[in-house]
Amino acid sequence: MENVKKTHPVMQNSQRECLLPAAVLFVASLVFLVFGAFYRDGITPPVFSEDYTSYLYGIVMTYPQLYYGAAALAVGVYCGFRLFWIFSDQNQLYMHLSMGVSRKVFFRDRLLGTLAPLCLAVGIPFLINEVLNIQAFGFHGEYLRVWFGFLLSTLSTVYYGVFIGALACILTQRKILSPIVAILFGVSIPALNTVFKLAYVGDLESINWGGTWENRWFGSPLGNVLWYWNKDQWGYENSVVYPTMKFGMDKTHLLLQPIVWLILLGLLFWAFQLVFRKKLHIEGGEAIRYPLFTGTIMALGAAWLTSALYQEFLLIPKQAMGSGIDVENYFGHSISELLSMNTVRYIWMFAVCIFIAALVFIPKRRYVYMVLPVALLIASLTVSLFYTSTDAFGKNKEIPSGVITIASVDFSLTKTADGKKETIVLSGKDFEDDSDIETLKKIHKNAKNGGDASVSGEFKITYYTWEGVRYTDSFTSVDAEDFAKLKAYAEKGGRVFNE
Amino acid sequence: MIEICEVTKKYGDFTAIDKISFKVENSSIVGLAGYNGAGKTTLLRVVAGVFRAQEGKVLLDGADAYDNDKERKDLFYLADDMWYAMSATGKSAAKYYSTYYPNFDMDVFLNICKIFGIDEKKRIRALSKGMTKQISIAIAFASKPKYLLIDETFDGLDPQKKVLLKKIMAEYIQETKASVIITSHDLAEISSICDYVILLNGKRVQLSCPIGEVSKNFRRVTASFKEDVTKNLFEGINYRSLKMDGKQAVIVVYGTIENELKKLEEKGGTIKKAEELTLEEVFMEQLEENEEEVANLFSKNKKKGTA
Numbered sequence: 001m002e003n004v005k006k007t008h009p010v011m012q013n014s015q016r017e018c019l020l021p022a023a024v025l026f027v028a029s030l031v032f033l034v035f036g037a038f039y040r041d042g043i044t045p046p047v048f049s050e051d052y053t054s055y056l057y058g059i060v061m062t063y064p065q066l067y068y069g070a071a072a073l074a075v076g077v078y079c080g081f082r083l084f085w086i087f088s089d090q091n092q093l094y095m096h097l098s099m100g101v102s103r104k105v106f107f108r109d110r111l112l113g114t115l116a117p118l119c120l121a122v123g124i125p126f127l128i129n130e131v132l133n134i135q136a137f138g139f140h141g142e143y144l145r146v147w148f149g150f151l152l153s154t155l156s157t158v159y160y161g162v163f164i165g166a167l168a169c170i171l172t173q174r175k176i177l178s179p180i181v182a183i184l185f186g187v188s189i190p191a192l193n194t195v196f197k198l199a200y201v202g203d204l205e206s207i208n209w210g211g212t213w214e215n216r217w218f219g220s221p222l223g224n225v226l227w228y229w230n231k232d233q234w235g236y237e238n239s240v241v242y243p244t245m246k247f248g249m250d251k252t253h254l255l256l257q258p259i260v261w262l263i264l265l266g267l268l269f270w271a272f273q274l275v276f277r278k279k280l281h282i283e284g285g286e287a288i289r290y291p292l293f294t295g296t297i298m299a300l301g302a303a304w305l306t307s308a309l310y311q312e313f314l315l316i317p318k319q320a321m322g323s324g325i326d327v328e329n330y331f332g333h334s335i336s337e338l339l340s341m342n343t344v345r346y347i348w349m350f351a352v353c354i355f356i357a358a359l360v361f362i363p364k365r366r367y368v369y370m371v372l373p374v375a376l377l378i379a380s381l382t383v384s385l386f387y388t389s390t391d392a393f394g395k396n397k398e399i400p401s402g403v404i405t406i407a408s409v410d411f412s413l414t415k416t417a418d419g420k421k422e423t424i425v426l427s428g429k430d431f432e433d434d435s436d437i438e439t440l441k442k443i444h445k446n447a448k449n450g451g452d453a454s455v456s457g458e459f460k461i462t463y464y465t466w467e468g469v470r471y472t473d474s475f476t477s478v479d480a481e482d483f484a485k486l487k488a489y490a491e492k493g494g495r496v497f498n499e
Numbered sequence: 500m501i502e503i504c505e506v507t508k509k510y511g512d513f514t515a516i517d518k519i520s521f522k523v524e525n526s527s528i529v530g531l532a533g534y535n536g537a538g539k540t541t542l543l544r545v546v547a548g549v550f551r552a553q554e555g556k557v558l559l560d561g562a563d564a565y566d567n568d569k570e571r572k573d574l575f576y577l578a579d580d581m582w583y584a585m586s587a588t589g590k591s592a593a594k595y596y597s598t599y600y601p602n603f604d605m606d607v608f609l610n611i612c613k614i615f616g617i618d619e620k621k622r623i624r625a626l627s628k629g630m631t632k633q634i635s636i637a638i639a640f641a642s643k644p645k646y647l648l649i650d651e652t653f654d655g656l657d658p659q660k661k662v663l664l665k666k667i668m669a670e671y672i673q674e675t676k677a678s679v680i681i682t683s684h685d686l687a688e689i690s691s692i693c694d695y696v697i698l699l700n701g702k703r704v705q706l707s708c709p710i711g712e713v714s715k716n717f718r719r720v721t722a723s724f725k726e727d728v729t730k731n732l733f734e735g736i737n738y739r740s741l742k743m744d745g746k747q748a749v750i751v752v753y754g755t756i757e758n759e760l761k762k763l764e765e766k767g768g769t770i771k772k773a774e775e776l777t778l779e780e781v782f783m784e785q786l787e788e789n790e791e792e793v794a795n796l797f798s799k800n801k802k803k804g805t806a
Contacts, residue, residue: 009598013584091582098547098578098648099599100571 010096010109409440411490413457415483423457424483426490443482444475451477459486500524501546501646501678505555508541515541517702518555523646523678523695528668530689530710531682532782533699539682540579542699543648546680547576559646572601575644579651581635589619589626589634593641600642608641614663629655636664645677652681653688661685665692686779696778706753706781714775718756722768723747736762739781751776 096106414423444461460474478486501523508515516538523529531539544550546557548564548571557564564570583592589612597603612619615633623631632655639647653661669692671677683689689696690710698706708716717739724732728743737754748768752759760770 009595013595017585089582091578091580094544094547094549094578095576095582097549098544098571098574098576099596100548100568100574101599102568 010101010106014110409459409461409489411457411459411486413455413459413478413483413486415455415480417454417480422483422487424487424490426486439485443478443485446482447475447478451475452480452483453477454480455483500558500560501680502558502561503542503546503555504558506542506545506552506557507554508538508545508550508552514702516545516699519699519704520555521695521697521704521707523680525678526672526676527694528672528679528681528692529695529697530693531680531697531699532684532686532689532778533682537699538702539699540650543576543650543680543682546646547571547574547648549576572599573645575600575639575642575647577635577639577647577649579654581631581638583623585624587623588621589617589623589637592623592634593619593638596638596642600644602643604641604643607643608637611637611640611667614667615660627655629657629660632656633660636667640667640671643675645675647671647677647679649679649681652683653685654683661688668692686777686782690778698781710778713778713781715756717751717753717776717781718760719749719751719772719774719776719780720760720763720770721747721749721772722763722770724767724769732766736766751781 093103093106097103409426412423412425414421416422440461447459455477458474458476459478503519503521503523506519507517519538519542521529531542533539541550545552546564548557548567551565559567559570559574562570564574584595587595590608593603593605593608597605609619612634615630615637617626617630617633617637619634619637623634626634636649639649653664656664665688668679672679681689681693690713693710696706696708696710696713697704706713706716724746727745728748730741730743733741733748733750736750736759737752738759739751739753741751742749750763752763756773760773763770
């Protein structure tokens with residue numbers, strides 16, 4: 001009880017100190033919510049077409065979510081700066097230490113007291129948002145994932161800002177200069193990303209702007225490495241680095257990302273060390289543990305953000321719009337893909353954060369707290385495995401109605417009828433004609449319904465949706481009638497083998 | 500009782516205080532004096548359990564002060580820059596601190612505010628430095644600690660408030676038998692309130708004695724010699740400062756004064772004058788060595804004198 005009495009004021013005070021940032025977050029989130037409601041309720045951005053008169057106009061009209069992201073980022077930067085300023089308050093630490101509050105208790109309560117109002121400030125508006133979502137689209141099995149995804153994506157954005165703000169605060173430690181540096185630093189990352197992308201893509205119009213904030217250079221190293229090892233199973237389309245590959249970055253670039261990220265992590269840790277050692281005069285093992293903890297939490301948050309932002313925050317809502325909010329294709333990917341890719345990753349990272357927090361900060365009954373992340377991890381993996389194995393949603397997957405281009409069709413099919421074997425192979429042919437595309441869509445649909453047993457092989461079709469996101473599907477069989485149509489396409493430009 | 504035993508504190512490679520030892524008995528006030536950067540604040544922070552000493556330890560009634568929650572409930576560290584929550588008023592700050600100090604007496608807090616003439620309902624941020632200090636003092640005494648540490652005790656207070664503070668402190672000691680350590684640059688105030696004085700210089704204790712004995716430990720001696728004096732002549736004598744002028748020397752000796760005077764006479768000196776020094780004069784001796792340098796600071800034409 002004594003412990004509770006002692007730690008309570010620290011937490012309460014931290015909460016009080018965070019009220020202003022939390023209030024800013026809360027208001028900002030509500031604005032985002034209203035904005036998002038308009039965005040979803042029919043203000044469809046114009047197709048990224050050639051008739052826009054200025055490039056800026058195109059960006060402004062096509063990607064309002066950029067503002068959403070930018071606003072969330074700005075709020076995050078502000079909060080991050082302010083929070084870290086509070087967090088590194090030497091006087092407060094010293095006073096509490098002199099009053100018999102241990103460092104462990106102090107930092108734990110500061111952290112919890114800081115996070116609680118911020119989470120509430122962001123969580124409540126987004127809970128409202130998702131309730132509205134249910135009303136708009138009906139309840140579906142993916143509700144929890146939807147809620148979780150949007151909540152986390154926004155938190156991730158904020159987190160990213162917090163990360164930037166805190167880093168800037170540490171590096172400068174000057175009250176006036178820091179926010180400016182933080183904002184410049186925040187802006188520089190997407191700016192750098194644009195430069196990188198320009199270097200690879202060559203022209204602004206072909207850039208997939210949806211990835212601006214996600215930034216493939218500074219983020220998602222874990223996802224990239226995992227993908228690289230599993231690319232044969234996952235395929236390009238399931239990878240968060242797919243646009244990187246699309247734009248021609250090779251293995252070297254891909255593997256360079258984790259190195260860049262590691263360097264950034266090192267810098268972050270070094271900066272935290274400086275604060276803890278030099279400013280707060282914390283020494284010994286604690287000078288390693290506290291910055292490592294804080295740095296890890298922030299770094300994981302940033303990594304978490306980078307993968308989440310692109311998938312959830314920019315790409316998915318637009319895909320939903322592009323597909324006419326077809327609930328079954330709400331995410332552009334099947335649920336099993338998403339579960340195996342995104343949610344597990346989020347939960348995993350979340351679990352790691354809690355695990356480390358429990359390990360470092362919870363003095364008593366820490367094992368109880370450590371069970372929670374492990375349970376979360378196991379649960380998420382189980383759910384993922386269940387969906388992956390049953391492919392519960394995959395069978396009904398349709399071509400998104402917003403498709404504007406079919407990039408390529410690759411197939412190698414063999415039809416066996418009346419003792420005769422007929423094989424067609426076609427690769428990389430572009431189908432630009434509308435009637436061809438419609439035919440392919442029908443073939444696609446028939447194939448999804450099971451096809452014909454007499455036809456076997458591999459059929460792969462790739463589209464680009466209106467916002468330039470690639471969408472790929474593959475089947476092992478098509479109908480015999482479709483086989484004849486495909487053969488005709490193959491004869492137009494592909495190679496045909498008859499046996 | 501507070502016991503400081505051979506305490507050494509380093510910041511990285513820099514040694515802030517080196518093997519400091521002294522005791523603060525119950526019902527007594529120890530004044531810590533020293534130049535800026537002498538290690539006074541560092542020592543208080545070690546005593547308060549904010550820093551862990553690399554060597555030595557601090558005992559509060561026999562128990563180690565570091566990471567000792569129980570004993571530190573009875574300790575109040577009134578820092579030079581006290582922490583208050585944003586937008587806290589004097590009263591809300593007192594309430595906050597009262598959650599940590601089981602003996603906190605809100606009436607004492609309010610009475611001290613009244614004595615100082617401070618409005619406890621005002622936001623601390625809106626108060627002047629001196630008024631903030633008075634709020635801090637009120638909180639410190641209202642916490643009723645057994646061990647009270649006050650950094651830069653009289654800093655920011657006007658003469659009237661200094662007198663009031665000394666009265667409050669004396670009353671508190673009499674009532675609670677607390678052990679108090681104060682630091683200050685105001686040596687006259689230290690002399691007037693403390694029982695014991697510790698002079699820190701060069702990270703170490705240079706003087707540690709009851710306040711009444713300071714004068715006994717230092718003498719400013721004027722001695723004349725048959726020949727011109729050089730610095731070598733004074734080897735083996737405990738002196739704090741030395742000024743030579745031809746056949747005459749003014750030397751501040753410390754330690755066992757009789758012995759030092761005897762040594763001077765053995766070296767051929769005739770003692771003309773041996774004056775007792777106040778604490779302030781002892782403290783200022785070091786500064787006097789730099790007087791000529793200061794005098795020539797802005798004049799290119801003047802030649803630097805020799806000490």
